[in-house]
Amino acid sequence: MSALHAPGFPEEAVRDRARKGARAVFLDEGAYGRAVIGARADTVSARDPLDLARLIPPVFMPRRLEKLIDLAGEPLHSDVDLSTRIGGFDVPCPLYVSAFGSTQVGADLALVVGAQAGALGIPMVVGENVVAGQGLRTGSSLFGRLASYTAALPEGLGGVVVQQSTEDADAEVWNRVYSDPSVTPLLESGRLGFELKVGQGAKPGLGGLTLVDAHEARRYAATHQVDQASGPGDDLWLRSSTPGTFTEEILDQQIRFMRNNFPRARVWVKLPPGRDVAEAARMAWEAGAHAVTVDGAEGGSGWAPSVFLDRVGLPLHECVRRIGSTHADPSRAGTDRGTFLVSGRMWEAGRAVAAMALGADAVGLGRAALIAADEDPENGLANLVSAFRLEAALLISALGKYAIGDLEPEDVTLPPSPWPTPIASDPRPVF
Amino acid sequence: MHARVPAAAISVPPPLGDHLSLPATRDIMLIQQEVLFAVREHLRSRGFVELLSPLTGPVTDPGGRGAKQLDVDFYGHRYKLMTSAILYKQVSLRGFPRLFYIAPNVRAEPLETAGTGRHLFEFHQIDVEIAGASREEAKNEAADLLIAIVRHVTEGVPDLLASLGRDIDFFSALLQGGFETRTHTDAVADLSGYGHSQDSGSEIDWEAERVLSRKYDRPFFVTDYPKGSRGFYDREDPDRPGVLRNFDLLAHGGYGELVSGSERQSDYAAIVKGIRESGENPAKYGWYLEEARRGIPASAGFGMGLQRVLRYLTRTESLWQVTAYPKLPGVVSA
Numbered sequence: 001m002s003a004l005h006a007p008g009f010p011e012e013a014v015r016d017r018a019r020k021g022a023r024a025v026f027l028d029e030g031a032y033g034r035a036v037i038g039a040r041a042d043t044v045s046a047r048d049p050l051d052l053a054r055l056i057p058p059v060f061m062p063r064r065l066e067k068l069i070d071l072a073g074e075p076l077h078s079d080v081d082l083s084t085r086i087g088g089f090d091v092p093c094p095l096y097v098s099a100f101g102s103t104q105v106g107a108d109l110a111l112v113v114g115a116q117a118g119a120l121g122i123p124m125v126v127g128e129n130v131v132a133g134q135g136l137r138t139g140s141s142l143f144g145r146l147a148s149y150t151a152a153l154p155e156g157l158g159g160v161v162v163q164q165s166t167e168d169a170d171a172e173v174w175n176r177v178y179s180d181p182s183v184t185p186l187l188e189s190g191r192l193g194f195e196l197k198v199g200q201g202a203k204p205g206l207g208g209l210t211l212v213d214a215h216e217a218r219r220y221a222a223t224h225q226v227d228q229a230s231g232p233g234d235d236l237w238l239r240s241s242t243p244g245t246f247t248e249e250i251l252d253q254q255i256r257f258m259r260n261n262f263p264r265a266r267v268w269v270k271l272p273p274g275r276d277v278a279e280a281a282r283m284a285w286e287a288g289a290h291a292v293t294v295d296g297a298e299g300g301s302g303w304a305p306s307v308f309l310d311r312v313g314l315p316l317h318e319c320v321r322r323i324g325s326t327h328a329d330p331s332r333a334g335t336d337r338g339t340f341l342v343s344g345r346m347w348e349a350g351r352a353v354a355a356m357a358l359g360a361d362a363v364g365l366g367r368a369a370l371i372a373a374d375e376d377p378e379n380g381l382a383n384l385v386s387a388f389r390l391e392a393a394l395l396i397s398a399l400g401k402y403a404i405g406d407l408e409p410e411d412v413t414l415p416p417s418p419w420p421t422p423i424a425s426d427p428r429p430v431f
Numbered sequence: 432m433h434a435r436v437p438a439a440a441i442s443v444p445p446p447l448g449d450h451l452s453l454p455a456t457r458d459i460m461l462i463q464q465e466v467l468f469a470v471r472e473h474l475r476s477r478g479f480v481e482l483l484s485p486l487t488g489p490v491t492d493p494g495g496r497g498a499k500q501l502d503v504d505f506y507g508h509r510y511k512l513m514t515s516a517i518l519y520k521q522v523s524l525r526g527f528p529r530l531f532y533i534a535p536n537v538r539a540e541p542l543e544t545a546g547t548g549r550h551l552f553e554f555h556q557i558d559v560e561i562a563g564a565s566r567e568e569a570k571n572e573a574a575d576l577l578i579a580i581v582r583h584v585t586e587g588v589p590d591l592l593a594s595l596g597r598d599i600d601f602f603s604a605l606l607q608g609g610f611e612t613r614t615h616t617d618a619v620a621d622l623s624g625y626g627h628s629q630d631s632g633s634e635i636d637w638e639a640e641r642v643l644s645r646k647y648d649r650p651f652f653v654t655d656y657p658k659g660s661r662g663f664y665d666r667e668d669p670d671r672p673g674v675l676r677n678f679d680l681l682a683h684g685g686y687g688e689l690v691s692g693s694e695r696q697s698d699y700a701a702i703v704k705g706i707r708e709s710g711e712n713p714a715k716y717g718w719y720l721e722e723a724r725r726g727i728p729a730s731a732g733f734g735m736g737l738q739r740v741l742r743y744l745t746r747t748e749s750l751w752q753v754t755a756y757p758k759l760p761g762v763v764s765a
Contacts (some may be wrong), residue, residue: 169711175499179541181761187543196710245707253708256659260633261497264543288632 048298048345050317052415053354061400077397082389084404086362087291087339088266089123089159089191093389094356094404097381098293098343098364099127099163099195099270111148112373116381118149121157125268125293125364128165128197128208128241130173142173143182150186159191161268165208166244167224168197178262187264193290194265196254198246198280199272201295201344202304204313207241209304248283255287266290268341273297273314278322285338293364294319296344316344316355317414324359324409347384349391356404357411441546442749444757447765451755458591459745459753462584466740467533469583470557473576480527484516484534484558490716492517493662493709496634499539512537515734517664518719520560521695524728528562533737542761547637548749549687551738552758559692560732566676566694569731570652573680573690574610576735577650581605584744597746601684604649610680612652618643634660635679640687647683654678663705665693678733686743692733699723 067075082093097117100110110126117124130142142162149160164173174194177183186192199205217226217237224241228234251269258267268291269284271277281292296316297309314322320342342355343364352363365372365384372380396402399411444450471481487503492515494500503510516534523530534556544550557576561569585592585599585606592599613621615635622629622639625646629639635653643653655674658667665675677693696702702723706713713720741753751757758764 164710166710166712170715172500175497175539178497179499179539179761181542184542242712244712250704250708253659254710256632256657257709259630260660263630263633263636 048315048317049414050315050320050351050354051345053317053351053412055350055353055357055395055399055412057398057411058400063402063406064400067402075397075402077390077393080393080396080402082392082396082404084362085339086341087123087159087161087193087268089193090157091123091362092121092157093385093392094352094362095385095388096123096161096341096362096364097125097369098295098366099125099197100366100370109370109373110145112377113369113381114145114149115151116373116379117369118158119152119154120382120385121154122385123159123161123193124149125161125163125195125270128163128168142177143180146177146183146186153191156189159193159266160186161193161195161266163195163197163270165197165241167207167241174258174262174265178265190264190266192265193268194258194262195268195270195293196258197244197270198251199243199274199295200270201273201297201313201316203308204272204274204297205243206304206308207243209241210239212237212239248279251280251283252287255284255289259288268293270295273316273319273344275314277314277319281323281340289338291339291341292323293341293343294323295364296342298344316342317358320355320358320360321414347388349388349395352388353392353395353407354412357407358409361404441759441762442548442751443759443762444751444764447756450757455595455747455752456755458594459741459747460755462588462591462745463737463741463753465584465587466580466737466744469580470531470533470576472583473579474531474559477529477572477575479529479531479559482523482527482530482532484513484532485519486513486535487511488513488519489718490518491515492664493711494538497541501537501539514538515556516558517662517732517734518716520558520732521664521697521727521730522719522722524560524562524730528728530560532556532558534558534734540760544637545760545762548742549637549739550760551750551754552760553756554750554754555737556734557737557740558732558734560695560730562728562730564694564731566654566678566692566731569692569694569733570612570654570678570680573678573692573733573735574608574650577680577689577740578606578608580740581744592744595745595747597744601746605683607649610650610652611647612654612678614655615653615657616655618653621646632657632659637687640681641685644681644683644687645685647681650680650682650689652678652680659708661693663702663709664695666696667701667705680733680735682739682743684743686739688736689739689743690733690735692731694731695727695729697723697727697729 064075067079071079084091084094097113114124126142126145146160162173162177183192212220214235214237220226220239224239226237226239228237255267255269267289269289270293271280273294273296277294284292296319297313298316323340339361340359341362341364342360343366346352346363346365347368355363368384369381372384376383401407450456487505487510489510491500491511491513494514498514500514501512503512513536515536516532535553536556537553539552540550559572561572581602585602589599618635619629619631622642625642627639627642629635656677658673658675661675661677665677668674668676675693679688680690681687682689696705703713703720706716738750738753742750745753747753751759
């Protein structure tokens with residue numbers, strides 16, 4: 001260490017990189033496998049408009065009057081109906097468990113989360129790379145997760161959505177699931193879905209990233225790109241999935257292909273928080289998607305370069321603001337298509353109700369589900385959901401409303417947006 | 432939504448020895464022999480060369496309708512059993528501009544197909560490809576081939592057909608030719624008129640094929656399927672984006688699809704884009720794309736399901752009855 005100092009310059013970060021090389025692009029790897037990574041609260045929460053949003057009840061409440069007439073008595077928060085239908089599934093409340101990153105954290109807790117989500121009748125998305133990472137039928141494998149989810153699934157509620165990324169397509173994940181005898185009951189009860197992964201919140205524009213040891217790296221070498229994280233001699237390897245190339249036509253065709261090939265499965269599409277997210281959501285719905293899920297830049301339970309966590313992608317509130325108006329399309333009313341789902345730092349009802357007032361139909365639990373299951377493998381998620389339900393019912397009834405679908409933008413005020421006008425997407429065709 | 436048959440209603444093969452010793456199985460195999468004779472005689476007379484198709488390869492036809500491919504360990508490399516040899520057919524055109532296979536294929540079709548009477552795990556296709564041909568030429572070849580098969584069988588072994596309960600008058604309109612062509616859009620509208628709801632963006636479902644096919648007195652073509660309903664090798668109509676220059680030939684009498692064919696996509700960039708539109712990483716198709724980059728001849732062709740033709744000829748209920756060694760999707764058997 002020399003006496004050199006550079007006041008006002010990010011000296012420590014430079015020194016960190018000087019010591020660790022490419023490994024310093026990520027958070028300290030000591031956290032890998034134990035931490036669930038997303039945008040850092042200290043850099044986000046204090047200026048996140050969705051967290052700063054306030055729900056503003058009116059004084060005059062015509063909807064409460066409607067409920068009063070309906071009940072022939074004054075309504076209470078317990079009269080709020082939280083049940084709804086999202087992405088082709090009936091659900092007891094506007095929640096689903098979003099896909100976890102394919103790091104060891106997600107794999108270890110997946111069965112515990114799945115069992116609890118199933119018992120609650122809350123839909124669950126099984127993330128990409130599960131087949132590549134865990135195989136098909138052992139332990140925390142894809143079919144292991146389906147089995148734990150369905151073990152105590154109540155009749156008529158919930159559903160499982162299996163994600164497929166570009167690499168998973170090579171492993172034919174959807175084909176394997178669709179023709180497996182063990183999923184027949186889910187298919188026959190309309191409770192199997194497939195989610196096309198177009199991108200993700202924590203690292204929009206990139207594919208999945210995981211750190212693996214040398215043994216795992218050798219196993220992945222035939223199907224994925226694996227590089228030593230800091231160059232030759234490093235014992236940690238970075239496994240990179242391709243993000244996949246999408247144009248309007250490719251997205252449109254992939255959705256139609258899903259509908260044609262898997263006519264009995266629900267079609268979900270997961271979009272990254274890109275600048276043309278509203279246009280992509282509209283296209284996905286037009287092509288027949290039952291649900292579009294958008295992961296805000298705050299999302300993530302896997303592994304991402306810090307610069308992506310800090311600087312890349314639209315925050316969730318901006319995604320909701322841009323899509324909310326697109327979403328209010330009367331032509332989809334009464335159909336089973338066109339659900340708008342959001343995730344990204346969701347755990348309590350305040351953020352969720354604000355997002356739903358702005359146009360979302362339900363919210364996804366990612367890190368919150370993992371932490372809850374980690375805290376209490378038997379009831380952690382159930383307890384978290386129980387708190388959410390009470391909070392949501394209190395908030396919605398305070399707004400003078402008694403159904404999820406009655407929430408409207410008038411119920412929420414946002415701080416001034418740093419994004420005054422949506423940036424028009426580049427209309428130039430690729431070919 | 433595809434028609435679903437309750438498990439109890441699925442007709443399954445008896446033990447293999449019993450099946451092989453049934454008089455009907457013997458009659459049908461004798462008819463199969465005549466069909467294969469007629470195919471070879473007819474196609475050879477038109478200048479086609481028969482090749483034997485590959486059984487495995489690094490990739491196979493990704494197909495559609497949710498069929499699963501089967502892996503083979505090729506000395507540590509993941510190979511596939513052929514679901515169809517379409518990619519090989521296209522590349523073979525460089526040496527054999529008119530070619531055909533009697534190709535064995537394996538497809539792990541979705542379980543719901545076990546009861547359609549029209550799906551097998553292992554089956555054979557009469558696979559034809561013609562360099563430089565248009566869709567019209569491929570349609571004509573398919574129609575002529577079917578007529579040649581039916582003529583040969585009805586003239587050569589009418590007693591076998593009679594013993595299976597097939598009245599050869601059933602084919603009298605077919606033998607006159609003149610198969611009508613309906614577009615996919617027409618077919619969707621026709622189906623709506625018959626009270627059957629059909630997604631305009633998807634393949635005609637199995638029940639819909641049965642409904643349509645009952646309305647005709649001879650086979651008929653359905654053309655112009657929407658993009659997304661077929662493999663990436665079907666050529667998109669350059670004048671009508673989203674519409675494929677392809678066709679199916681459907682049998683009359685409720686038997687549904689016998690033949691699927693198209694003009695092929697031979698332009699390298701369009702093939703890469705088509706693979707991507709079906710959700711896959713084009714890198715998987717490395718050897719084929721390398722050939723496409725070097726130049727694959729433009730072509731049109733088709734696959735005719737051998738067992739489907741036999742079922743149509745012999746008036747049998749299920750495809751398993753017209754194969755010596757039947758395997759139904761998901762049904763464990765010999």
